[in-house]
Amino acid sequence: MVSEKLSALKDEMLKAVEAASSLADLEAAEIRFLGRKGELTAVLRSLGDLPESERRELGRMANEVKMEGERRIAAARERLSASAASSVADSERVDVTEPGTRPPEGHLHLVTHAIREITAIFERIGFVRTREPEVEWDWYAFESLNMPPDHPARDEWETFFMDAPVHPKWGKMILTPHATSGTARILASEKPPIRAINIAKTYRRQIDVTHVPMFHQFDGVYVDKDVSLAHLIGVLDYFAKEYFGPERRARLRPHHFRFTEPSFEFDISCGVCNGTGLGPDRQKCRTCKRGWLELGGAGMLHPNVLKAAGLDPKKFSGLAFGWGVERSAVMKSGVQLDDLRVLYKNDMRFLGQF
């Protein structure tokens, strides 16, 4: 009786397992026969009521059926899993060309990017960035830089003056027209060897497509014993290649600044015409002057500037260089800034591009 029931149950069970076409079907079959309340389980439980003589034989039989069932189910599961895995390509397909979920996207200003890069380049050769006043005394901006009052060189900077009384010792209060005033402060407060770079806001009374009344400059200084022109050329050449790329060339042209002697203008070969001075149409390159772009000023510190800072020019010499951050950024990145004022308009359509 029981044995027939067992064998019928076995057939039924194996049939159901074979028939299962999905893992869900298989699971249902497993529960139906082998689950806690399953049909085979019920039979197994009922064996306890049988007399000892029958129990052993039927128990063995029932266990075989159970094991056979488990074996078949395991095999079927393996088979069905494999086919399920092979079908997820369809069953779980999503349109992966839809955009991903991005974290919030912020932006840093073009000037910040440029300042970071310039700072990093000079930090690699031991220059320490400093921060100095932007509202400054005439003494640091002009007088200590070898530009006495009434010197025509002062006219080259369209200076903003503050509505403040003239200081008996330091002169007029102004907005720094160049970052070199910071260099004057560094020279006065640090002891050689000095290697510093001041990156600051600077101000000049001009506004048009190529001028903004506030912009950024960096001004580097290195003072030690036996600092030579060769060092200046070395530092500038290093910067040119690091910032603009190894294919760009740098040149120095004699110039005149009151605080350096000799003084230079520092040019970079034009990245648009590759220094040829000729545009794609064989006409003059519209970006540069004869293959070169003016970048900034540089020179060896004038002995009077060292003296003004309390340093002995017989003992120490120094080099200094400096130019506009915006100019460097624009010259490098090929950002088509036809109007420099865009930098400080803060139009999201501009800010969002960096």
Add this chain to the structure above:
Amino acid sequence: MNSLVSFDRLKHYVNLKGVTVEEFARRMALSGPAVEKIHPVGEMLNRVVVGHVTDIRKHPNADKLRLAMVDVGATHASPVQIVCGGSNLKKDQWVAVAQVGAKVRWHGVGDWVKLTPATIRGEKSEGMICAANEIGLADAFPHAEREILDLGVALPDIKVKPGTPLADALGLTDDVVMDIEVTSNRVDAMCMVGLAREASAILGKKFLWSGATLPRLVRAQRATPVQVKISDRRLCPRYMAVRVSGVTNGPSPWWMKRRLASAGLNSISRLVDITNYVMLELAQPMHVFDTAKLRMGDKGPEIHVRLARPREKIQALNNKEYALDDKTLVIADAEKPVAIAGVIGGERSAVGEKTEDVIFEAATFDPVSVRRTARRLNVYSDSQLRFEKGLSTEALPFALARAVELTLDLCGGHVASAPTDVRAGKYKAAAYSITTADVDRKIGVEIPKSKQVGILRDLGFKVSVRGRGTIHAVVPWWRDHDVESGQDLVEEIARVYGYANIPPILPVGQPVRHRRNEELAWEDRLRTVAKGAGLAETYSYSFTSDDVYRKAGYDPSVCLHVQNPLTADFTFMRTTLLPSLLQIVAENEERYRNQKLFEVAKVYYPGTGNREPGTGWKELPDEALEMGCAFLVGEEGWREAKGFVEHLFHELGIEDVSWRRNAEVGFWHPGRSVQAFKDGKLIASVGEVSPAIVSNFKITGRVAMVDCPLKEVFSFATATRRYAPPSIFPESKRDLAVVVDARVEYDDIARTIRRTDSLIVNVEWFDTYQGRGLPEGKKSVAMHLTFASPERTLKTEDVDAMLEKAVLGLKEKFKAEIR
């Protein structure tokens, strides 16, 4: 300062054989004056030729036009027909013919256009007979309107054949004009002779100039010299004058016109042109007076160099009248000013067509005085431009002699006085000594002594070598304003040696020990955090306007003002970034309904030195770094703003911040702003901006902002992170929702719960509800509570007891009810 220099002309002063203009430009730029542009002169006259009018016929269809038959040389079989309206057209005339392909400017105005074959009123015209202004020669050859350029009249001394390119006839074909930038300290190089000296040293070519001298003047007639009196020899260290009589003035010859034109100067008349010519040659400005127009003194012409007297005026050569003051140095005759010294001449004593007797002035004036006068009167001239850079007193005899030489050549006449020479003192040339070792050390490369000496000599220094390596150099007079020390001699050697020949060397050495500016590092970190949180960085001007400040409810009167602002938008230094950020939000709102902005910049406070009211800004302002943020994100903007600040503080390692409702009324929304304090110091103000202020800026949405004084914030920032091992005992969590009066604040609830037991390790807000199901004026606040002990596993009973105790506390303190 830029000057235009003809390359062709320069070759008369220095031997440039075999040097192309390109090479000249390149090599000069690396050691001296920079050639910025090169303009080929002849190119403009391409396809313009000399023509000879062989016959003239009536135009059948027009009264004012005629048909000229013009011989334009062998390229055309016979005379060509050209339709011409020139009123002075006549047979046998020599004319300028623009052929097809030439560039002309119709009637001398508008753009240059390329000439094409034309039929005018039915008659073919093979080119155009040009007026001077149609081919860019108006300044050189002035003539009446409606006339054409009559080359026979304009160039009486030039013989050419029909068909000769006009550029050849004018000697312009091979010439180029260079636009040269000369630095302000090198005014000596702003002339032919100075530039030639530079070129000679830099290119190693022979210098060809030798100055004119005054021997003929000394032996001249024994007329009394011009009386010159200088009242202040500091303002006029030297003045020379000489009188020339029996001259004839008139238009200058072509060669003179051409040389002036290539330097960008107009030809006026022979006598005036001579003074300009000398200036272009020697950089020494000159002036010429018509002797007959001067008020004479007892002994003839008198010249007084003095300060102007009260109420004196002068009608200047630019047709303007100037009121003079006692700071203005003038040249006066026996009675009145006749020129503003070094700046501009006077109309009354100007030379004209009838002038027969002149006095030439060559003088040196104090640069600062000239500069100030020019600024004060707003008069600028080629002369003033040079004087204010500082000129040597030793140029005068050369200039005066050259002017006389040219006058006798071009205007005839004779020298009528011995030259007068009044000066402040004897000239003493400066001299400096340097050692060759010093030069090598400063340049960073070894340059042989002979090379060092050679360079200085080429530049005109008188050099003597003393001892083993000392170079003693006497500064030539033309460099007496810019060579001021031995360092300058090093520069001279370095630049002529060639900067390109100096090897680049990166400095090595020990790391420096400067004060570290921690602020810079934290600022950079802050920017990274803000960008990561989805904010966009702005940069706005440090100065702002009354308008923007007042709209934001700030008082501009406490701010440091700019004395000479550029426009009303930039009148004072800001003390907060918030108004400019609001302005930026407003300007972007139409396109961007969702904005999250931040800016990090200095603001300018009065500081401690400027606290006394009414005494002005005695000290520099306190430049304090600040961060401002703006969130235009809708109703919950304040929460985003606060969340960002919490995130930022976390990133900067700032913990245990206490937040207090902001009681300050004004800029902030009265119910939606909060301030963060750390150890009693304010480190952030956060919240929604008052609706009134938002609407002042015409912003339609709600704006939440952040204002952080970064000096204070950074003082608490730390990069140090501590690690505490996680407890080995599990923690328990419970949710709690309490109904309280709507004005009860979460922060107080949380603090009360936390104080109940130290084992309540965290209270985390997750919802506040108000509205349906709750009585009016009540809210439900829901929180996750975490319980944990470092010593044991908490039992359910322990947790329940603590929770109960916490609820009891809330009931007592806030009349809270469990929801």
